Amino acid sequence: MCHFDLFDDSLLDDVYRKLNDEMDNESHVRQTLDDLFAGLRERRLKSRDGEWDGFVYRCLRHPLKDVLHQDRFTYHAFNKPRGYSGDAELLDYIYGREEQWPVPETTPLGQRIFEYTTLAPAAEGVRARRGFVADLVDRLADEIHQPHILSIAAGHLREALLSAAVKRRRIGRYVALDSDSESLAEVNRCYSCYGVEAVAASIRQLLTQKVRLGLFDLVYSTGLFDYLPQRAAQRLTWALFQMLRPGGRLLLANFLPGIRDIGYMESYMAWQLVYRTRQEMLDVASYIDQSEIRDIRLFAEEGQNIIFLMVTKR
Template sequence: MEKALAGIDSLVAFVNTSGIRGRGTLIHISRSVAVFEVYNPFSLIQMSEVLQEISVMRGERVIYRGRGVVTSIVSTGLMVIVSVTLIDSWSALNHLEPGPALSEEFGKFISDWESGLNISDGYQLAVNKFSNFLAETSRWIEEAETAIIGDINAHPEKAARFRESIEKVVTEKLSQLLYLFQDEAARVPEEDSMIYKAFARREIHPYLLCAPFVWRTFYKPLGYAGDYEMVNMLLQESQTTGSTTYARIFHELTSSVAACIAHRNRVTIMERTLGEEAERVNDEQRVFTALTVACGPAVEIQRFIRRNPLSSQSALHLMDFNEETLEYVKLRTAEAVEESGNKPALKFIQKSIDDLLKDIHLESEGFLPSYDMIYCAGLFDYFPDNVCRNLLELYYRWVRPGGLLLTTNVHPNNPERYLMEHLLEWYLIYRNEEELLSLAPKGSEGEVFADDTGVNVFLTIRKPL
C-alpha cells in the first residue's frame, strides 16, 4: 500500500497501555508499518509498547483495525512521529468487490511478496543455519528425553542432570549461530528491515517460542516490554521455565545473554545503593525515604527488606502504572517483611508517566522535597530525550538536599540488539554515557558509570545541601 494522503482524510486512532486514547495524522503506511504524527506535550507512547484498537482511516473507510508495536519515536517539539509494526490482519479486504479495485489490491500483494524475496544471501544463510540447528536439536533432545527420562516432571533430578549434560554443547554452538545472525542483521538497511524480520520470524519462531522468555518478550501480554514477569525471567526469579528440556534450555540461554546479565547487575547495584543511602540517612537519625518509579517487580526492594535491618527505618514508595504489577509487588514485599522481620513503611502508588509529566507544570512554590533517594531503572530505555529530561527535573524537585537521583539506560553497544529487534520485536532507545549525562537537570552535577558488562549505563545526581 502506497503512501497515504496527509490531513483529515488519513487519520490514526489508538489506545495506549494506560488506556489513554490518542489520535494522529497518517504520514505513511505499508502492509507491515504505519508512520503517524501525534500532538501531545506529555507522553502518550513508549518504545516497544503494544498499541491497542488502532484504526487507520482513509476518508470514512477503515483500512486497518488491530494492534501494533511501537518501533520508533522521534520528537520534533510538540509533535511526535511514531512508527508502528502492524501485527493483525487488514480490514481493507472486507470492503472490496470483484473488479478493478480487487485486481489492484492483489497486485499490491504480489509486489509485497516479491519484495520479500529480496533478502541478502548472507542473512538467508544465517537464518537457515539457525533454524535448522534449532529444528534438529529440538528433535534430538525430544527423542533422547523420551528414551532416557520419560516424564521429566516425574523425575526432576534426572531431568536436571540430563539438561546439564547437554546444555554446554548447545550453548557453544548457539553462540556461534547467534553471532553470525546478529552480524548479518546489523548489515540490513533500515528501509528493508521489516521484510528481513518477517523472514527470520517465520523460519525461527516455530522453534523458539516454546521458551517462556522468548514467548513473553515477543507477545507482551501486558501490552509493553519489560513487564514484571519478563523482568523476573531476566533475573531468574520466575517459576516459569518451560515444559520440556528443550524449552528449558532455550529459556535459560536466551535469558542469560549479556543484556540479561546487565539487568541482574543493575538490581545488585540498586540494592547496594539503597543500603548506602539508608546508612547515610541513619547517621542523621532520620527515617530513610525512597521512591522507585516504574518499579516493576522491585526485586531490589525485596532484597533490601530481606537483607538489611535498616529497611525497618525506611519509608519505601513504589510507583507503577500497571495494577497487576503493583498487586504482585504488594504480595512479594509482604512475604519479604514476614520472612525477615524487617518492617519498612510501604506505600504503593498507581500512576502513569503521562500523569507524572503533568506534575511538572504544577505550582512548585511551597513544595517540600520529601525523598532521600529517587530512582527509575529501565524506564529511560523506552522514552525520548524530552520526556526523560522532564522526569529528571521532576525527580530533582522531589529529592531532599543531599539526596540522590539514580537512573539507567542500555548502552548502544548492546550485543543482543538485533536479536531483540529481529526476533523479539523489542526496541529500545539507546544512550551512551555522554548522552545519558546530557539529560541531567541544568545546574546539577551528574556522574555516569557502566556495569561490568558495559551494557548498562548509570546516571547518579547528588543534590547539593
C-alpha cells in the same frame, strides 16, 4: 557500510537445522545460539533501518521462530501479555535465575534455550542493575537515618528482595510507583509487610506534577528510560530531580548501544529499546539548572550493557 541481501536466510536455515538435529546436546545448542546472536547483531548493526526491518519480517516468517518461542522468556517478550514491552513478569524470568525460582514448563529444547537467553549478556546486565540498586539502598540506610526512597516504574520491586535495609525496616519511607495494577498488586503482596507503599500513577501525571509524593533522599528509575525518546527523558529527569531533598540522589539506568543481544531482542523477542550513548545519557540531565547539581556521575555495570547516571542535588 555493508548492506545485506534481504533474501539470504542462510543464517536462519543453519540455526534451525542445528537446533533440531542437536537439541539433546547442551553445548551444541549453546554454540548454535551464540552463532545466531552474533549473526543477528552483525546484521542489525551493519544494515540500514529499512533493511533490518525487512530482515526481521523474514525472521518472523521462518520456521525458526516457532523453535525459539518454545523458550517461555522469548515467547513472553514477543507476545507482551500485559500490553507493553519489558513487563515485570518478563524480568522475573531473569531474576529467577538468581533466586532459584522454578523454570517455566516447556519442551526440553525450550528449556535449553531459556537457560541460554536468561543468562545472555543483556539479562546479566539486568541482574547487575538490580544488585546495584539494592546495594545503594543499603548504603543509603547506613548514611541517613530512615531515608525516604522513590522507585519510578517500579515493576515488582525485586531489588527489595536483596536489600537488608528493607528487611530490617531501616527505610523511613519506600514508595513504589507504577501504572501497572498487576505489578502494584505484587508489590503489595510481597513488600507491604516491610512498609513499602504502592502508588498508581502514570509518567504523564509525573510530568504534569499532578502527583504529590513529597521529597526523597533517593529517586531512581532503572527500566523506564529505555523506552523514552530524548525530550521526554529530559523532561522527566528534571521533574524527578525536583523531588529530591538537598543532598538527595537521582539514579537513572539505560542500555548502551550495540549490545550483543540487540538483534535477537529486536527480532524474535520484538523487544525494541531506546539505546543511549554516554553523551546522550548525560544530556538527559540538561534541563536541570547546573547550579542545583552538586555532583554528576556516569558509569556502567561490569558487562557494559547498562549505563547509570547519578545526579546529586546541592
